[in-house]
Amino acid sequence: MVKDLVETCPRCNEKLIATKLSCDNCELELNGDFPLSKFDYLTADELDFVESFLKAQGNFKALQNEKGMSYPAVKKKFNDILDKLNLSPIKGEERNETAMITVDNQPIKETDSPVIKIIKEKLNAVGGRALIPLYSGDLCDIGFDPNGKGLVSPKIPVPNHLTWDVFDAAVEVVIQNGGKAIKGKARSGAKLGSDDLPLDSVEGYIAHKVHGAQIGETAFGPAFVIAAILDWAGICRNERGYLTINPSYMSEIK
DSSP states (O other): OOOOOOOBOTTTOOBOOEEEEEOTTTOOEEEEEEOOOGGGGSOHHHHHHHHHHHHTTTOHHHHHHHHTOOHHHHHHHHHHHHHHTTOOOOOHHHHHHHHTOBOOOOOOOTTSOHHHHHHHHHHHHTTSEEEEEOTTSOEEEEEEOTTSSBEEOTTOOSTTSSBHHHHHHHHHHHHHTTSEEEOOOGGGTOBTTSTTSOTTSHHHHHHHHTTOOOTTOBOOOOHHHHHHHHHHTTSEEEETTEEEEOHHHHHHHO
């Protein structure tokens, strides 16, 4: 009778190894010390989590939905499994991405829109770089783009997606929607003009107006960072699925 693999000794709790292998077909038997792989020592629940992670292709949001877990819970479980497997996250790419943030202040121009002026003022006040919370609870590093055209963040490695005009466009579409606009689901592969990515959504509007995306095309989805920055700046409120204008911002620009 086939039984589940026992990974640890029931007496001393040390890792077990296989000392005998046999073939059910020809009855060949091999004796020796056969170490198990590190994955064999994961529990059934941990293996199930790893399988779901692979099926989601590393997408934590998809993993949250499948498991019904919060982002912090998914992140903790993922890190616990990494520790159990004695694996360290790859740091090289993260260091390179973070290095693109230049810690410096930028001048506020008369031609800057109220949105840009507020973001610049707030970022200048903290030396040109800040760690802000995303809606998921994760932290996001932001700073001025050295080219002066906007902001940069390791969360958005694709260039020119946090330019100043995307923030103006995001606030514009929120106001056009009566003060509340859906963010859109560009990150899930939704096509512009669909129910998941309408033209009057934050990501849909930015994709069409700023980046020239057309109906039926897919678009890049940076709204989760854009919304967090606008919330941090006090211009909008970053809500679940929506971006809402902050009444104090409307009072300030009148």
